Structures are given as structure tokens and as C-alpha cells.
Amino acid sequence: MTPLNYTLVITGAPWSSQAPQSALAFARELLAAGQRIDRVFLYGEGVLLASALATPPSDEVNWPKRWAGFLADNAIPATVCIASALRRGIIDDTEQARYELPGNNLLEPLGIAGLGEWVEGNVKSDRVIYFHGSN
Amino acid sequence: MMTSTQPATPTLHILNKPPGHPRFESCLQAIQDGDQLVLTENAVLALADRSVTLPAACKAMKADVDARALDEQARTATIDYAELVRLTAEHSRIISW
Amino acid sequence: MSTLIIVDQPPYGNWAGREALDMVFSLAAFDQPAALLFTGAGVNWLRKQQAPDAIGQKSVEKNLSAAPMFGVEEILADAASCERFGLGPEQLVSGVTLAENLQDVMNAHSNVAFAG
Numbered sequence: 509m510t511p512l513n514y515t516l517v518i519t520g521a522p523w524s525s526q527a528p529q530s531a532l533a534f535a536r537e538l539l540a541a542g543q544r545i546d547r548v549f550l551y552g553e554g555v556l557l558a559s560a561l562a563t564p565p566s567d568e569v570n571w572p573k574r575w576a577g578f579l580a581d582n583a584i585p586a587t588v589c590i591a592s593a594l595r596r597g598i599i600d601d602t603e604q605a606r607y608e609l610p611g612n613n614l615l616e617p618l619g620i621a622g623l624g625e626w627v628e629g630n631v632k633s634d635r636v637i638y639f640h641g642s643n
Numbered sequence: 644m645m646t647s648t649q650p651a652t653p654t655l656h657i658l659n660k661p662p663g664h665p666r667f668e669s670c671l672q673a674i675q676d677g678d679q680l681v682l683t684e685n686a687v688l689a690l691a692d693r694s695v696t697l698p699a700a701c702k703a704m705k706a707d708v709d710a711r712a713l714d715e716q717a718r719t720a721t722i723d724y725a726e727l728v729r730l731t732a733e734h735s736r737i738i739s740w
Numbered sequence: 741m742s743t744l745i746i747v748d749q750p751p752y753g754n755w756a757g758r759e760a761l762d763m764v765f766s767l768a769a770f771d772q773p774a775a776l777l778f779t780g781a782g783v784n785w786l787r788k789q790q791a792p793d794a795i796g797q798k799s800v801e802k803n804l805s806a807a808p809m810f811g812v813e814e815i816l817a818d819a820a821s822c823e824r825f826g827l828g829p830e831q832l833v834s835g836v837t838l839a840e841n842l843q844d845v846m847n848a849h850s851n852v853a854f855a856g
Binding site for chain 3: 519520551552553554591592595622623624626627630631636638640641643
């Protein structure tokens with residue numbers, strides 16, 4: 509069976525929605541089933557999943573860290589949409605320098621990219637699945 | 644359900660909004676013969692909502708049903724994430740509502 | 741492969757409608773066929789003469805009227821939703837096509853997505 513390629517889009521933020529949890533459970537089973545994840549794209553409020561500063565209580569799931577671990581373990585490219593990220597204060601060192609901001613917080617191994625990443629997923633991936641928030 | 648003017652590809656609808664959310668109703672109205680509905684997250688509350696009529700081809704995420712203690716009201720088959728993956732592999736057209 | 745982006749949330753209360761517009765413009769920028777459908781409370785994005793200055797936002801009217809120039813194939817509004825919100829044709833921004841049958845609109849596109 510040729511694996512199918514998936515692009516996963518997360519638009520719901522951790523704690524404000526279940527999107528990161530549903531998406532991760534789905535993503536794990538995708539790999540277990542032998543399918544491929546082309547990329548993960550965080551859009552809108554979903555960019556908050558990429559904050560290195562999220563600090564839930566130690567007995568709760570740290571969704572950003574859990575996702576970062578999954579992405580790193582499986583070498584899956586993941587990006588936050590730059591427009592959504594800047595607006596909501598998810599910043600890498602390049603943008604920190606560009607805008608002279610007091611800090612940066614983009615969680616590794618995520619990168620920042622434009623909506624072109626999402627368009628590419630539409631064109632190249634066999635499946636595009638969205639995990640939306642509750643709005 | 645309205646008839647469409649061209650043959651439609653069987654579509655998998657993944658819905659995470661509870662009954663009462665405008666998109667819940669929009670999703671149900673968009674379902675055509677041959678489509679499959681999966682209720683995830685808050686959408687599983689539809690199982691306990693007597694005012695809702697669910698289509699026959701409907702599944703609910705077990706993890707979300709259990710979280711909300713809806714087991715006893717379960718009006719539809721529950722599935723796990725592995726089964727959701729399988730459904731997405733089987734459907735070339737998927738709408739995440 | 742054609743993509744339909746649906747806006748069903750009202751304007752100015754959150755950013756979802758703007759993010760939907762960005763998606764459609766991105767598709768068009770990469771020469772991908774794309775259309776925009778406003779339905780439910782989302783049809784209120786299409787009212788003429790929006791004046792959001794006092795709430796600290798910019799109007800989307802200019803972006804919407806520029807859409808065809810940038811390659812967005814269609815801007816559609818659900819007729820029933822327009823009626824529900826008292827939106828007659830003269831109150832809609834220009835370039836909008838009323839859609840009577842959402843099923844047909846959706847079936848015409850292989851990809852259907854929301855911004856959030």
C-alpha cells in the first residue's frame with residue numbers, strides 16, 4: 509500500500525480548544541497506520557501551540573511540548589503562519605530582530621512561513637485535515 | 644437533503660461543534676447520500692440531544708464520548724483514532740467543519 | 741482541483757473571516773482555482789459602507805472588491821442567509837453572486853475548508 513501524504517492544519521489553540529489534542533492523537537495513528545505526514549501548519553489561534561513559554565501546571569499535559577516532541581521524534585516539518593504568529597505574539601529570533609521585540613518564543617522544531625506552505629499542502633498532499641477550535 | 648446537479652464524490656464530514664452551534668446544522672444539511680459523518684470533541688453531545696436527528700452513516704469518537712460520560716446515551720457506533728485515520732484514507736474528499 | 745473557502749462567522753467579532761480571505765488570496769496568488777462563500781452570519785461581511793474605525797479595525801470592502809483582480813474566481817453569498825439578515829442586492833458590495841443551493845456550490849469544489 510502506497511502511503512498517503514497528509515497535511516494537518518491546526519487552527520484551534522491549546523486549552524481554548526481540543527484541536528491540539530485531537531490532532532496529535534490522529535497524527536500518531538496516521539504514522540502507526542503507515543501513512544505520511546507532509547507537514548503540520550498552524551494557523552489563526554493554532555499558532556499558540558508553538559509557544560515555548562506555555563507553562564501549565566506540572567500535572568497537566570503541556571501541549572506545545574508534547575507536539576514539539578512528536579514533531580522532532582518523527583522529523584515532521586511544522587510551521588506557524590507568519591501573519592497569524594506575529595499578530596498573536598509567537599516570534600522567532602529573526603522576527604524579534606526585525607521588529608526590535610523584547611523576546612522570542614517559537615518552540616523548536618517549528619518554523620515560521622507564509623500561507624504558501626498551506627497552499628503547497630493543498631496542491632501536493634493527498635489529504636488535508638483541519639483541526640479547528642470551538643468558535 | 645437537496646439533490647445536486649452533478650454526481651458528488653462520497654465525502655467524509657468531521658464535525659467538532661456541538662448542537663446549537665450554527666455550523667452543526669450547516670454540516671448536517673450538507674450531508675448527502677453516501678457521505679459519512681464523524682462526531683468529534685463537543686459534537687458528541689449530539690448523542691444526548693433528543694432534538695437532534697443524526698444521519699444513519701454516523702460515528703462518534705469514543706475518547707470524546709467517554710470524556711463526557713455519554714456512553715449510556717450512545718445512539719451511534721463509536722470509533723477510535725485508528726478508525727478515523729482509516730476513514731480519512733478511504734475518502735478522497737474530506738470536510739472538517 | 742478547486743477550493744471553496746467558507747465564511748460563516750460574522751465580521752469584526754473575531755479574525756476568522758479575515759483569515760479566510762487570506763487563504764483565498766494565497767490560493768489565487770499561486771494560480772490555484774479558489775472561490776469564497778459567505779453563509780449564515782458570515783453574509784454580514786458583505787454589507788456596503790462598513791465603518792469599523794471606532795472599533796480599531798479596517799474594513800474588508802476594498803479587499804473584497806479587489807478579489808477578482810487577484811484571481812479569486814467567485815464571491816458567493818447564500819441567498820437564504822442574506823434574506824435572514826435583511827440583505828437585499830442593493831446592500832451588498834459589488835461582485836457578489838447569490839447562491840440559491842449550497843449543496844451545488846459545495847459539490848463544484850474538490851476542496852472545501854473553513855479558516856477556523
